[in-house]
Each structure stands twice: as C-alpha cells, then as structure tokens.
Amino acid sequence: MDDVAGAAETGSGKTLAFGLPILQRLLEEREKTDTLLAENGEADEKIASSGLLRALIITPTRELALQVTDHLKVVAKGTNIRVVPIVGGMSTEKQERLLKTRPEVVVGTPGRLWELMSGGEIHLVELHSLSFFVLDEADRMIENGHFHELRSIIDMLPVTAGSIEGHSQSTDNCVTVSSFQRKKRQTFVFSATIALSADFRKKLKRGSLKSQPNDAINSIEALSERAGMRANAAIVDLTNVSIVANKLEESCIERKDKRVSSTFFLKKE
Template sequence: MSSEKQERLLKRRPEIIVGTPGRLWELMSGGNEHLVELHSLSFFVLDEADRMIENGHFRELQSIIDMLPATENSTEQSPQTSESCKTIPNLQRKKRQTFVFSATIALSDNFCKKLMRSSSTSKSAFVDGLSSIETLSRRAGMRADAAIIDLTNASIMTNNLEESFIECKEEDKEAYLYYILSIYGQGRTIVFCTSIAALRRISSLLRILGIHVWTLHAQMQQRARLKAIDRFRGNEHAVLVATDVAARGLDIHGVRTVVHYQLPHSAEVYIHRSGRTARASADGCCIAMISPSDKTKFVSLCKSMSKESLRQFPLDDTYMPEMIKRMSLARQIDKILQKSSQEKAKKSWFQRNAESVELAVEDSDSEDETVKGRKLKKNTSIQLKELQQELNDLLRRPLQPRTFSHRFLAGAGISPLVQKQLEQLSKRKTSDKNYSKEKRTGLMVIGQDCIEPLQALRTSGHEVCVNLDKARETRRVAENLKRKRREEKKRTREQLRKEKKRAKEGTD
C-alpha cells in the first residue's frame, strides 16, 4: 500500500498502530517521529508468533525489537537500543507490557526456565536470529516470570466448528465443489487451494456455471485484493476462492463454510484455514475434499491433531449425473476460451515486441492458410455458441435428483433433510394458533437447497473413524466376532445333526 498515505496518517499521532514488520521498519528507519518515540510505548504486541520465527521470514522484526527501550528488569541491551535511548531520561519512559500471541504454537512445559536460561546467556546471543519462541519473547522484553495463558481445548479446534470430509476421485472434485455451492449455497463460503493454477481453473469454471466468485492470491495487487475482500464482505452468500494468503488475518463476519479443495501441507495451515469460520462464538463448518492420492496426507493430518473420527459430509449421489454433465460442458467452454485467450496474448506479445524494435510485421501465411485459419476460427465460434446454449438450457432448469418424480414427492425418496423440514413445518402449523390462510405464502420450497452445509452436516452426517490403527483394531474385533459366530453356528448345526441321528437310531 502507499507509504505516503500512511505517513500522512501517522502525522495524526494515532494511539494504536497495526502493521507488518517490513513496512513498520521501513517507516521507522525513515525517521518517522511518531514511530521512533518508543520510550512512551505502553503495549508491544506480537501476533502470529509462529510465523515470526520462521527461518528467512520477517528479518525486520529483529531490528524493530532492537529499537525498543530496555525494560527495568532487563540485564542486557543491544547497541541499537542504547543509542536510541541515550537522550531520553529514565523518568519519561513508560512501563511496557509485552504480549505474544499464536494459535498454533505449542509451548514447552519448561518455557519459563528456558526464558530464564536464555536471559542469562552472553551478549553474543543478540547477533543470532529469532530462532525460537523463547528467543523472540526474551528479545521483546518479556521477563522470566511471564504469565502463560493457554486457551487451547483438547480438540485444538473451536467447539463451534464442525469438521467433515468428502471422499471423491480427483477428476470429480470440481463437480462435488459445484454440488456444495449449488445445493448448500447458503452463507459466505471460502474455498482454499494450494496453487494459483488450481484457483484460476476453479474460479473460471464456476463463473461459466453462473456462480459469482471472487479470488484472492499472492500475485494480485493490493488494490485488487482489498476490492475482492470488500465485495466478498458485502454479499451475504458470496464465494471466495483463495490460496493460503487468506488463511490468516481475515476476520469476516458471516463466513459459514470453509472448503479445503486441496489439502494444506501442514496441520498449522489447516487450523488457520478452518479458523476463518466459527469465529467469536459463532458456529461454522469446514469440508475437506479427499482424493485417493490425498488419503495418506489426510491420515497424517488427523494424526497430528489427534483426531480419532470425523463426520462424512452427506451427499445425494442422485444429483451427481446432472452436476457432472454441467461441469463437462463448462470444461469444454473453458478450454476453448483459454486457447483463444492464449493465441491473442501470443499475437499481442509478438506485435508489441516487433514495434519496440521498429520492425514491420507482415503476414507470411499463404492465401490457403489464411482461408483455413478463418474457417477454423468460424467453426470454433459456432462450437462455442452451441456449447454455451446447451449449458444455458441446463442452467435454466432447477437442479433435481435423477429419480425425481414430478407427480409424487416420494418418487425421489424423501431424504432425512427433507423429512426434518416437513416435521418442522407440521410442528409450526400445529403450535401456531394464528396460522391462517392469510398468513401462508404462495409457495414454500422444501428441499436440500434451503439449508446451510452446517445444518446438513448436523442432520445427516455420520462419524467415520480416521485413525488407521483404531480402524484396524475395530475391523479385527469385528472379524473375530464374525468368526466366533460362524463357529458357534457350525457347532450348533453339528449338535443338532448328532441329536437327530441318535433319535433316529433310537426309533430303529
């Protein structure tokens, strides 16, 4: 963002400043008067401490910490600190309180002992980087008797978050994502990808299918990022497709669902991604899409978070043929559009470079090749229009299961979700004495598209064991029980046969 604008804002001398280490150090080293008055600092807060100590990241943080005035109980002081505090009398210095926050870092039991031990080391330790949470805390002026407040529950994730997963083939992931956004498209949804290429492909397909999505990734300019977030925040049922740049720092009210389209590489990223929903005592759900190649990563992810079981997201497979048909048309349209876009970009690049070196570009194609190219372009245009018309015809029709009957409700089979909605409707009719014809609406929609993913999960989701060792043990116990029952039945049959044989011999 514009540093000039930030400098103008700092002239107003704000009491609270929130910034990243890079820009903050840039303004501090530039001599901004308000930022170098650190003797009057009351609170120093380090958020996302696990990211701050990552190797090769946030090197400016070390310089910022070195600029802080020494606390009363501090025994060591860096040269930069002593120079910055030479002209400041001790009486003018405020008592500073330091806070270190993290959602995914685990402190050791002897954290305070390590803090005390590191504070008594030699001054040469100051040349080292911020390699651990103890080093970071000590350098920030935290005393050895620091208070440690652990708000982590046993399940690591917040209790209001419902976790679930969907098992599907890799080539069907896009269709299942379209299923979630179409059937359960209530509330704001964030779809996370690990690669920008996957993000662009998904967002393009969803737009072709008529779903308005916003994107957020590292290659976007800051203005475009802020615009996408504002529009996502302004729509109650918006969809944001993002990479892991959106996993931290976004606090958007009303995010009901997080979809892990591609699994993250670590449990920390999974926790931060899922934490975009179920914030501030609200509830929410996250859905992980698991392909056969993701199973090993998913199992290790659950193991690292001590997950014994997870809910499997309820799916109605009778919708999938229609979903796959629509997605197939969208892929064909996207392929034609991408090819056309690449050809235009290539031609534009060639002409631009030719103009830069002042070369005249002549068409070297023969007349036959030109005619052939025009004919191919015309055929492609006709094919594109036909595909778009076919897709538009499908999109005009409401999504219905394959077994849907226009005459009888039970023709499609009443799902548990529809059953629950019918029960709630009947209760409302019987309990509300003032329920009259005048108050009835002209049309009441009953079906899966009326509810949020969280409600569907709580109503129809079932627990599945994700601990392989426990699953093997459960399978072994079940097999032993079956074997014992078979052996018992075999003994019973053998005993009955012997008794019949004895009875027959006795009558003879």
C-alpha cells in the same frame, strides 16, 4: 502489570486479551489527567502528553492486522483513541498521512513498519512513550525464519527493566528513558500454539535466551526474551488439539502466480 505469554486456538478472541488492557489503561490515564486538570489546573507530564505512540501491535499478515484494527476500533468507539493499520498493499503516502494524526495505537506487519521506521517516520521511532508491545500469532512470525524486519523493530525498543537486570543491551538505536518509562512497558506474546520449557522464567532472568545479533529468531522463547519480556511473566495456555476454534473452519488457497498462499477462516453456521 505482568508481561504475558499466551496461547489459544485461532478465532478464540485473543485480540481482546491484549486490546482491553491497552484501552483500559489509556482511558484511566485520560481520567487521571482530567482530574488533575480540574483540581490543579495542570497535569502530570508523563500522562498528559497527547499524540504519543502508546501501543505497537505486530501481526504476521496484512489480513490479520486489518482484522485486529477493526476489532479494536469497535471496542474503542466513542473514546477518541485512534487505531491505525500500517501494512503492505496500501499506499505508503496514505499511511504516512494517517501517522501524522499521531495515533495512540498502531497495528502493523513487520515489512511495512520497518520500511517506515528505517526511513525515519517520526511517530514510529519515538518509542520512549510505548506502554504496550504486542506480538500476535507469534508462532507464524518465526516459522519461516525470515522475519529480519521484526528483529530490527524489536532491537529499536527502549531497554526494559527486565533486560537491564538480566543482561546488557545496546541502545545505539533506542531512546534512553527513565526508570519509570522502562518499567511501564508491558509485553504480550500470543500464538495459536506454545512450547515453553519448564525453566523459561529462569532463562529470562539470566538472559540466556538472547540471540546473537545476526541470528534468526527461531523460537517463541527467544522472541519473547528479545522483545524484553520480564522473568515474572504470566504464562497462559488455553490451546486444544485442533488449534482452531470449534466454530471456525480453516481453508487455504494456493496461488500459482505467486510464491505465497493465503489462509483464511470461515465461521461455521
């Protein structure tokens, strides 16, 4: 269960690259729980607990978060695994009601996630049960250099085994967990482009990439390390020159009334 730093062009299906392992593990745990219940009348408390947040997936935009949510819901259909989007532009009260159903998988944007987490939303701050942490389109989350909410969320994650070996990390805002829990969290960092140094794994092991508390996260390497990626991480680079899948066409609409632009992709016929 290695961590993964991966790159592939936009529209190539990266969602399933992290979505399928998440769903597979949750289903395997359910099967194990059912088996133990059938044999012994009781189940291992580590896997029997329901209503725990098991996967937190962060994307740079609302549109991408909703797209990822829709894809995972299709794949998870018939499994009773709950996938909920937490994004801006939607009623906070409605999203709080969705979180009260205690979904196993949450897909969100840094701003709205941090708004609810800093407000003490119980389901989002109980991170001791987290088995998967995913940063999708990570290159877009660092390019503007202002995602302080993302850094705050990452700093709330429980310490991983890799970060314990490489360097110490403050746990003032984290839940202290057992070695079993530390070892089991898998980190995925995906982007459309990737630029990792030849000694990236050595840097992870030494902990030399860790930013100072007030520094911006300004590289994929620094972001991966801060998220707790371990030194044995798998690195997969499937990018091509275009960084957009051949069957997609990228378009951008500039809006004069706002300081942001919207990028979307059209499927070529």
